[in-house]
Amino acid sequence: MFDSIAIVGATGAVGRLIRQMLEERDFPYEKITFLASKRSAGSTITFKGQEHTVQELTPESFQGIDLAIGSTPDDTAAEFVPWAKAAGCVVVDESGYWRMDPTVPLVVPEVNPEAIRDHQGVISSPNCSTTQMVVAMKPLHDAGRIRRVVVSTYQATSGAGVKGQQDLTEGSRAALDNSDYKYEAFKYPIAFNLIPQIGGPKHEGYTSEEMKMVHETHKIFADDTIRVCPTCVRVPVVNCHSETMLVETEKKITVAEARELFANFPGIKLIDDLDSGQYPMPSDCDGDDAVFIGRIREDLSSDNGLTFWCVSDNLRKGAATNAVQIAELLVKSAATAS
Numbered sequence: 001m002f003d004s005i006a007i008v009g010a011t012g013a014v015g016r017l018i019r020q021m022l023e024e025r026d027f028p029y030e031k032i033t034f035l036a037s038k039r040s041a042g043s044t045i046t047f048k049g050q051e052h053t054v055q056e057l058t059p060e061s062f063q064g065i066d067l068a069i070g071s072t073p074d075d076t077a078a079e080f081v082p083w084a085k086a087a088g089c090v091v092v093d094e095s096g097y098w099r100m101d102p103t104v105p106l107v108v109p110e111v112n113p114e115a116i117r118d119h120q121g122v123i124s125s126p127n128c129s130t131t132q133m134v135v136a137m138k139p140l141h142d143a144g145r146i147r148r149v150v151v152s153t154y155q156a157t158s159g160a161g162v163k164g165q166q167d168l169t170e171g172s173r174a175a176l177d178n179s180d181y182k183y184e185a186f187k188y189p190i191a192f193n194l195i196p197q198i199g200g201p202k203h204e205g206y207t208s209e210e211m212k213m214v215h216e217t218h219k220i221f222a223d224d225t226i227r228v229c230p231t232c233v234r235v236p237v238v239n240c241h242s243e244t245m246l247v248e249t250e251k252k253i254t255v256a257e258a259r260e261l262f263a264n265f266p267g268i269k270l271i272d273d274l275d276s277g278q279y280p281m282p283s284d285c286d287g288d289d290a291v292f293i294g295r296i297r298e299d300l301s302s303d304n305g306l307t308f309w310c311v312s313d314n315l316r317k318g319a320a321t322n323a324v325q326i327a328e329l330l331v332k333s334a335a336t337a338s
């Protein structure tokens, strides 16, 4: 058990959910500290019925803290993680900054829990669009070895934080009222629109979000030969990312076998009955920790291909739940070691 824990970025979209997760899952600790920027320092958070004052993140913040769960922008994580490590505090980090560092395990507990063994004070949680994809890939990979994935994402505005959520609600209201709204998280209006760019230009026409899905998948499966072709699109949905996935395996997996594999995999919920119109939708998956799968069918354009639809709450399994599950693995491994 960690006596003293901190949430860094406690006031953000993911930070709020981390607080909720710690409470829901009854995460063990003695003392908790909430850290954020100067902007929110002094504001109060009610947690487990008690009021806590948000403190400004500074180099001294980690004295006496054993575990920090961070969900801040990348540049903030780049700065605070070394402060935490120097104070002997272990960090589970949600940001993109440390994920591809070779000394930092990138962990999804249903997929590669063993990777936490090698941590040197920091463990990263993947990008939300990667997390749900690798959970969906894992049972198929174990059964038939995945060689190729073509994935298109339909990503909710909450993936861009509190300002992203606000842009959708305020921007929609303004569009209906015929009034002006200045978008903060998005370059173009997201109300009644789709934006086929998430992140900046990164590699031969792919965006940084798309290349995260390639590199993070390779790291999590420790296999650079899996070919991943992503297209990431922002859609006017408040919460829950959806993905269409086409997966080609070395050994053929039938639709019936895939259904059974998904149904028996921890963390996956199967809703798959096109005849009665049953499939997962963001509005149904909001607030659930699972990765939902439906619309499973054979790929008509290849021999060993399956295609399906995958939805998950990006703030939960895509972020907060995964981070808290990593922290729970740390607690368990500390208990086993002692």
Ligand SMILES: NC(=O)c1ccc[n+]([C@@H]2O[C@H](COP(=O)([O-])OP(=O)(O)OC[C@H]3O[C@@H](n4cnc5c(N)ncnc54)[C@H](OP(=O)(O)O)[C@@H]3O)[C@@H](O)[C@H]2O)c1
Binding pocket: 008, 009, 010, 011, 012, 013, 014, 015, 035, 036, 037, 038, 039, 040, 041, 057, 071, 072, 073, 074, 076, 094, 095, 096, 126, 127, 128, 158, 159, 160, 161, 162, 163, 314, 315, 318, 319
């Ligand atoms: N949203 C998702 O679905 C999702 C999924 C996976 C990973 N992530 C990653 O998680 C991180 C947080 O995302 P989010 O969506 O929660 O963003 P957000 O809503 O914008 O929240 C950002 C948090 O970081 C804090 N912060 C910003 N600058 C800071 C600074 N200089 N010093 C200390 N704290 C600072 C903010 O505090 P103030 O309130 O004081 O500004 C806030 O608590 C990002 O790295 C994101 O890429 C997000």
